[in-house]
Amino acid sequence: MNRFENKVAIVTGGASGIGAAVCRRIVAEGGKVAVADVSGDRAEVLAKELGPAGFAVQFDAAEASSIEKMVEATVQHFGRLDVLHNNAADVSAPIQMGDTTAVDIDIAIWDRVMQVNLRGYLLGCKYAIPHIIRSGGGSIVNTASGAGARGDLVRIAYGVSKGAIYTLTKYVAAQYAHQGVRCNAVAPGLVMTPALEGSPPGMMEILKRHTLLEFGKPEDIAALVTFLASGEAAYITGQVYGIDGGLLMHNPMHADLKDYMEQAAAAHAAA
Template structure:
């Protein structure tokens, strides 16, 4: 590793498994002191243990991001304290995915998805970005999704919530960018689920006809996150980086 994040501090929400875990691990390998955050203390401690065993710096801060400003504020406050007074990088990764159709979605599910996927990152960013401004700068990375821009017949609620996150990315770039805080997003494609949490991934069929021709891994998203968090992306603002095997950008016609 090139230690591109040496001396930086980072908070990665939803980082006890899959994409969030890969991002937290990659950040630590690049020199950052990382806060691993999520609901499950046992899984969080395991991630922290693996990072430390590899020579990285990490701590776990529990948080059940329910969309309330109070919970987001508490996470921001505790993470800032553990990290020694500042957060240089915020990754808004935590999210939930109900794969239901529009007519199968009840109001309770609707409200919960928007609370976790939109309200929680909204209020967490509101709590942390101004402190980044006061500290001289920082980076916020949001997790969007390929289904925010390519319609599929299921997951309409999730798709719309990720569309909101990508819109917030551009708006926050305009709001905070002139004051030193870069805001960008990553739109993952179909990503392999955590080991042991499923058999053959049903998303394989969704990647047929794409340049990659296969589902991706969490590490692919982590590599993009490291780049966006680093000084190499200093001139990148308000961008959604597609890491999706070409799903939304190109179609391959099979011979």
């Protein structure tokens, strides 16, 4: 397929994980992509791998001027913009360790998460949409999270920021549909990244018990992102798609009930 032939995309947080998988998929389908990341070195490595279709941009998702320059540099380099994938997030260890509960969180941690995860997405839309309109229309895909659709014991700032992305997506879709800009979001569940692999002992086993399918791979998320960004999704806007292996669709007691029924069946068979 060449769904992105003659199309240009920006992928923020594009140098690793889901973002890198999206970049590779877009280029494999004929597109050109700006690999935008806080790590310029990592962005350069991936852009070199992608060849002439890749362009590395170092940027800071917490700074409005940096986001604006990222968009302008991409348009100057490739001549147009058709797709924005807002995917950057601050998942550094100090932020994750400090993102706790409503009472205990340091407000500086809260502000930093909102600045990068939410304000950064808004600014991406702000600066990208005029260029997308000039190119004849296109697509924005935001990375939300299942954490935005449920409560949890920790990471209150992350969850609230991702929940707000659900609403941001709908507002952007409503405001720019008539100018040819679609906006959707994906809400990944557990994806095999270095962060997940580095979970404390026993944590992955707990998470696995409540996931109906295997843990996802970055390529699984990239498949949905690129579908929503492509012309195949031309009649879809303002939607948030869960892609979590069934984590949030079942009875919250599913894993325990499954064990109970299996034990009961085994006891009945032995009787």
